[in-house]
Amino acid sequence: xxxxxxxxxxxxxxxxxxxxxxxxxxxxxxxxxxxxxxxxxxxxxxxxxxxxxxxxxxxxxxxxxxxxxxxxxxxxxxxxxxxxxxxxxxxxxxxxxxxxxxxxxxxxxxxxxxxxxxxxxxxxxxxxxxxxxxxxxxxxxxxxxxxxxxxxxxxxxxxxxxxxxxxxxxxxxxxxxxxxxxxxxxxxxxxxxxxxxxxxxxxxxxxxxxx
Amino acid sequence: xxxxxxxxxxxxxxxxxxxxxxxxxxxxxxxxxxxxxxxxxxxxxxxxxxxxxxxxxxxxxxxxxxxxxxxxxxxxxxxxxxxxxxxxxxxxxxxxxxxxxxxxxxxxxxxxxxxxxxxxxxxxxxxxxxxxxxxxxxxxxxxxxxxxxxxxxxxxxxxxxxxxxxxxxxxxxxxxxxxxxxxxxxxxxxxxxxxxxxxxxxxxxxx
Numbered sequence: 039x040x041x042x043x044x045x046x047x048x049x050x051x052x053x054x055x056x057x058x059x060x061x062x063x064x065x066x067x068x069x070x071x072x073x074x075x076x077x078x079x080x081x082x083x084x085x086x087x088x089x090x091x092x093x094x095x096x097x098x099x100x101x102x103x104x105x106x107x108x109x110x111x112x113x114x115x116x117x118x119x120x121x122x123x124x125x126x127x128x129x130x131x132x133x134x135x136x137x138x139x140x141x142x143x144x145x146x147x148x149x150x151x152x153x154x155x156x157x158x159x160x161x162x163x164x165x166x167x168x169x170x171x172x173x174x175x176x177x178x179x180x181x182x183x184x185x186x187x188x189x190x191x192x193x194x195x196x197x198x199x200x201x202x203x204x205x206x207x208x209x210x211x212x213x214x215x216x217x218x219x220x221x222x223x224x225x226x227x228x229x230x231x232x233x234x235x236x237x238x239x240x241x242x243x244x245x246x247x248x249x
Numbered sequence: 250x251x252x253x254x255x256x257x258x259x260x261x262x263x264x265x266x267x268x269x270x271x272x273x274x275x276x277x278x279x280x281x282x283x284x285x286x287x288x289x290x291x292x293x294x295x296x297x298x299x300x301x302x303x304x305x306x307x308x309x310x311x312x313x314x315x316x317x318x319x320x321x322x323x324x325x326x327x328x329x330x331x332x333x334x335x336x337x338x339x340x341x342x343x344x345x346x347x348x349x350x351x352x353x354x355x356x357x358x359x360x361x362x363x364x365x366x367x368x369x370x371x372x373x374x375x376x377x378x379x380x381x382x383x384x385x386x387x388x389x390x391x392x393x394x395x396x397x398x399x400x401x402x403x404x405x406x407x408x409x410x411x412x413x414x415x416x417x418x419x420x421x422x423x424x425x426x427x428x429x430x431x432x433x434x435x436x437x438x439x440x441x442x443x444x445x446x447x448x449x450x451x452x453x454x455x456x
Contacts, residue, residue: 043340046350046353046354047354049354049355050353050354050355050357050358051356051358051424053355053358053359053362054358054359054361054362057358057359057362057366058362059368059421060364061369062384066273069293069318069321070321070324071359072321072323072359073322073325073326073328074320074324074328074355075307075328075355075356075360075363076263076304076325076328076441077324077325077326077327077328077329077330077332078329078331078332078333078351078355078356079329079356080284080301080304080328081332081333081335081336082332082351082352082356083297083329084297084301084332084333084336085332085333085335085336085342085343085348086343087290087293087294087297088330088336088343089336089342089343090290091290091291091293092294095287095290095291096291096294102342103390106283106293107287109288110287110291111291112294113288113291114290114291114292114294114295114296115295116299117292117295117298117299118295118299118424120292120299120301120303123273124360127251127326128340129354130252130255130453130454131255131258131408132255132292132295133452134254134255134256134258134259134262135258135259135262135288135292136288136289136292136293137259137268137452138258138260138261138262138263138361138445139262139263139266139284139288140258140285140289141259141266141280141441141444142262142263142264142265142266142267142269142441143270143285144265144326144437144438144440144441145263145267145270145438145441145445146267146270147270147438148438148441149274149425149434150431150440151434152430152431152434152437153288153431153434153435153438155316156427156430156431156434157431159427172251176325177280179416179419179420182305182420182421182424183420183421183423183427184424184425185426186420186423186425186428187427187428187431189424190328190424190425190428190429190432191428191432192433193330193428194428194432210387211428213384213385213388214421214424214425214428215425215428215429216385216388216392216425217388217392217421217422217425218391218392218416218421218422218424218425218426218429219389219392220388220389220390220391220393220396221392221393221396221417221418221422221425221427222369223363223375223378223389223393224392224393224394224395224396225396226371227368227371227372227397228397229392230365230367230368232325233361233365233368234365234368236307236361236365237361237362237365239421240358
C-alpha cells in the first residue's frame with residue numbers, strides 16, 4: 039500500500055475511533071469529528087447544488103436565452119431578506135411560492151401513491167381470492183391482511199370513541215401495528231449492526247491489516 | 250402585504266398545481282417541469298446560502314467571543330472551506346480527487362460510525378421497550394426477534410424460523426405498513442389542504 043493510501047486510511051480510522059470514543063462519554067475527540075463533519079457536509083452540499091442546480095438550472099437556461107428563468111432567481115434572491123431583520127418578512131414570498139407549489143403537487147401525488155395504489159393493492163387481494171390460482175393458505179393470508187388493514191385503520195379513526203366493538207377492533211389494530219413496528223425495529227437493529235461490523239472490519243482488516 | 254399576500258400566493262399556486270395534475274396537455278407538463286421541478290431547487294439554493302452564511306456567522310461569533318468550545322468552530326470553518334475549495338472548477342469540480350478524498354476518508358467514516366453507534370443505544374432502548382410486561386410489548390418483542398434471527402443459522406430450526414419471518418413480513422407486517430401508509434397519506438393531504446386554504450399558518454412566523 040502506498041503512503042498516500044496509508045495516510046488516508048489512518049485519517050479515516052482515527053476519525054472512526056474519535057466517534058466511537060463517544061461510547062465512553064462526550065469528549066474533545068468526538069467533538070472534533072462532529073464539528074469537522076458539519077463543516078465538510080455543508081461544503082459538500084454547496085458543491086452538489088452548484089453543479090446540479092446553479093449551473094444546469096440557472097446558468098445554462100439563461101445562457102440559452104430562456105429569460106423566464108430570471109423569475110425563480112429573483113424569488114431566490116428575496117430569500118436573502120432574512121439577513122435583514124427589518125426586511126425579513128419579504129422572504130415569505132419565495133417561501134410561499136415554494137410551499138404553495140410543493141403542497142399543490144403533493145395533494146394529487148400523495149392521493150395516488152399512498153391511498154389509491156394501496157387500496158388498489160388491497161382490492162387485488164380480494165381478486166386473488168376469486169382466481170383459479172388461489173390456494174387455501176393464500177386465501178387465509180389475504181383475509182388476515184384485509185382484516186389487519188381494516189383494524190389498524192379503525193385504530194387511526196379518532197372521530198369515534200374507541201369503546202365497545204370499535205374499541206375491540208382498534209385493540210386488534212394496535213396488535214397488528216405492533217407487529218409492523220417490531221419488524222421495523224428488527225430491520226433497524228440489523229442495519230445498524232451491519233454498519234458496526236463494516237466499521238470494525240475497516241479498522242481491523244483495512245487499517246491494522248489483521249489476518 | 251406581510252401576511253395576506255403570502256397566503257394568496259400559496260392558495261393560487263397550490264390550487265393551480267392541483268388542477269394542473271389533471272390536465273393532460275403539453276403546456277401543463279411544461280408548467281409542471283418549470284414550476285415544480287426547476288423553481289423549488291433554485292429557491293432552495295438561495296436558502297442553502299442563507300444556511301451557510303448563518304453557519305459562518307455563528308461560528309465566527311463563537312470564535313471572536315471565545316465562547317465555550319470555540320476551538321471546534323475553527324474546525325467547522327476549516328472543513329467547510331476545504332470542501333468548497335476542493336470543489337472549485339479549477340480543481341476538477343464535484344468529481345475532483347480532493348472532493349472524493351474528503352468524502353471517502355472524512356465524511357463516510359464519520360457518518361457510518363455515527364449510525365453504527367446507534368446499535369449500542371438501540372440495544373438499551375430495546376431493553377426498555379421489549380420488557381414483556383404486556384401482550385402488546387410481547388408482540389413487538391416476538392416480531393422484532395423473528396426478523397432479527399431470520400438469516401441466522403439455527404440448525405434444524407433455520408427453515409421454520411425463516412418461513413415464520415417471511416410470514417410475519419408478508420402478512421401482519423404488510424397489513425400494518427399498508428394501514429400506516431394510508432394513514433400517512435390522509436395526514437399529508439389534510440395538512441396540505443390546511444396549508445393551501447390558509448388554516449395552517451405557522452410557517453409564516455410571528456409579526
